[in-house]
Amino acid sequence: MKRKCSLKSLMIAIFLLCAVICAVGVIKMDTFPNQRIPLMTKPAFEKGWxxxxxxxxxxxxxxxxxxxxxxxxxxxxxxxxxxxxxxxxxxxxxxxxxxxxxxxxxxxxxxxxxxxxxxxxxxxxxxxxxxxxxxxxxxxxxxxxxxxxxxxxxxxxxxxxxxxxxxxxxxKANVGVLACTLLMAIIAVAMFILYLVQKAKRFKYNYRLFLHLSVVAFTGAMWILTDSLLPQFFLGSTIIITVLSFWSFMAMPIPVVNIVADFCNHGKKGLHLAQMVILLNMIVQTLLYMLNLADFPQMLLATHLILVFALICIVYALIRECKSREARFTNDILFAIFVLVLFGLVALADFYVSGTSNNNSLYYRWGIIIFVLLLTVVNIKRMGVFLEEWEQNRVLSKLAFTDIMTKTSNRSAYERYMDDKAGCDVKKANLSFILIDLNDLKKVNDTYGHSAGDQVLIDAARCIKKVLGNVGDVYRIGGDEFVVIIEGKDVDGQAYQAKLTEEIEKSNHKAKYPFTMAFGFASAKAEGCNDLKELQKKADLNMYLDKQNYKKQ
Missing domain, CATH: 2.60.40 (Immunoglobulin-like)
Structure with a gap:
């Protein structure tokens, strides 16, 4: 095996060496005419002004x-x-x-x-x-x-x-804008898909954070794109682009506040107030514009002040949460918010000092992108921790309700099922019970020892699962007693008893310790039972009769 690997590595190395020599030779000694089309130069008119x-x-x-x-x-x-x-x-x-x-x-x-x-x-x-x-x-x-x-x-x-x-x-000049927009859009779609998957699986933790992050990424992508010159070449209308830009900019803090509110147990009143103020600002500014009393740029100072107020509420809630003992991942979110605040303050300072928008748009853009990426990492880490704990709990739960020897469900699982179904309409649920008891297991234990008896139990469970495992749930409820519960299916008990007997005979040809079973079947529809206990008693009675027949042989 090692010789084959070394030969393969040698062949790859020889090919790479040949490829490098070939590529260098072609580039250096190629005399064919240059077929490359020169890139379009900037159509500048910047002299003489x-x-x-x-x-x-x-x-x-x-x-x-x-x-x-x-x-x-x-x-x-x-x-x-x-x-x-x-x-x-x-x-x-x-x-x-x-x-x-x-x-x-x-x-x-x-x-x-x-x-x-x-x-x-x-x-x-x-x-x-x-x-x-x-x-x-x-x-x-x-x-x-x-x-x-x-x-x-x-x-x-x-x-x-x-x-x-x-x-x-x-x-060409806005390739960076396109790349940022595409990145944010991909994150938005990915987070929304993760939210839908977790909602479908009904995970017991706050997966809404993925939805909020998806909205943050979407509004961020919308603002980055509409704040650039690109949409104008597709839509033509500059006013609708400007309106969309201001709407997305004003709405962006809302999902951020939602994320912090879901993480924090403190400062919720301030966060709720910030959301209400943001929404009120959006409504008022839109109405004023529609009434031709003021437009969005004229009210930009109010938008900036409300943005600062929202950031103060967010930082206050996070700092209070960091001081609490139960805080988890809060420091990571606080760092992401700090990055957003830092870039936002730099952008605001540049906007009001220089009076231009290109640099401050760039600061906002990078602040939002870094913030979304950091929160994406936090959310994925948080989901990873939950899935790890969920898997551990699932394994522990499985061990708690699994019979270690036979790998069937144990009595605890059986009792839990019986408690869950207590009082249910067994006819409507179309329940059937099969009780199975090993014959003469005590003789095997006394004659060959308990290890032989354990092997008989393992072989018996394997036969039961092979015949009935895809039909119903198999439980080991006693030392030598099994029960199979079948729900929502019409079952022919005699047919399955014949199949199980046939499977046991096949097993006994190979087994060191042959065995037989007593079989008791009861169907709620056939027996006319009204409750679970009555159905169980009917199956138990039929198993007892089968065992008596075995003893008479």
Missing amino acids: TYQAGGRQGTVDSFPFHRKDKTDTLILTAELPHLDGSEYLSFSNQYTSCQVFVDSVKIFDYGEETTAPFGSMLGNVSCNVPLKSQYSGKTISIRFEKQYSFAGFSVEEMLLGTGSEIRFYYA
Whole structure:
């Protein structure tokens, strides 16, 4: 065996060496023409731009271009190159209205005169301006105007290219967003499946945590995706994307609070209050937007304050729980919450200090992802501990209700069954009893010893299980007495007695100590019994009659 393994390893090593030499030779000495298609370059239009802001003028050295002036207006100007009519000017715009002019003629408007069913609302969008060929060589101006106090002027890139070039660029630039969204979606689906499996098996522990974590991952994935520029290229409508982004952001703390509430015995009032405040905030903001009184970005400060309040309630409950002796896994959750709070505070600080949203969105994104991954690990560890304890209890329970010698259920299991079925309608349950008693087991013990008697019991149990084990439950209820309980099936007692006798005869041909059995069958339907005890007595009586017949032989 060792020689075969060493020969196999040698052959694998020889192949790998040949493969390396072959690959190096092909790469170094290949003279065929290069068939690789070059990657599409960034369709940038970032040279020649100037800016005006608050009486100041200057040259835009590079993009991203950020300014947080006290002025409410920023104007970017450049001269358009030669155009063939298929190009778009594309630039990111974060919560400011903008208008695009070519030689003082407005060709694009976002947020100034545009309307929506419940009023206009600005978001983190990509403005895509179609350009005609006659615009070649003309001056293009982009006028940005603040609509929200927190917003600054931030233009991440300035692109000029065809629609496919711009879509490809944004898809490539947002690979990280797609990866994060996919990861969160996979976690959401996996946690939901685990929740359904555990619910179906009715495990006796709080498996709802998997459902809550699934909702956290789902809302996180929804927010990460809608906070990026990608959905705009599929849905077109920027307002519905912005609404979904704010809804998912506001709703995200609710399942987090649910997770903590399920773990903690302390601070539940504060956690419940936090949930109510979050839900009230979502309802009020949605109604105000529908009534065209305020939009979500205008109420963002209230959302942030409520988020901080919810985090304070969560941390308070977890710290109180950590001090209690029965706390388990609480430290792990507290660490996950600490990571989320840390990233959240950094994101909030960046948002209100810099006035831009790209970095703070990135901080939030990583905070949520790390938080979900940590909680996933905690939940899996918790499930592992439960399954380990559950398996230990199952094994102990099986040992407690199993006859060690014959591997059948024991008298304790039989009595538990009888207690559970006490008072049941035996006719409706279609119960049948088979009582089996070994003949002359005492003689075997006295003649050959108790080890011989034990072997007879083992052989007898094997025969009973082989014939009746798939029909009903087999119990050893005394030294040489077995009972088989059959439920919900019509049984021919004589047929099974004949099968059991045949199986015993086969066993006796090989057995050192042959044996026979007395057989007593009773069916609730056939006997007209009304209760369990009566049915048992009928089977016992029939077994006694069979044993008397054996003794007369």
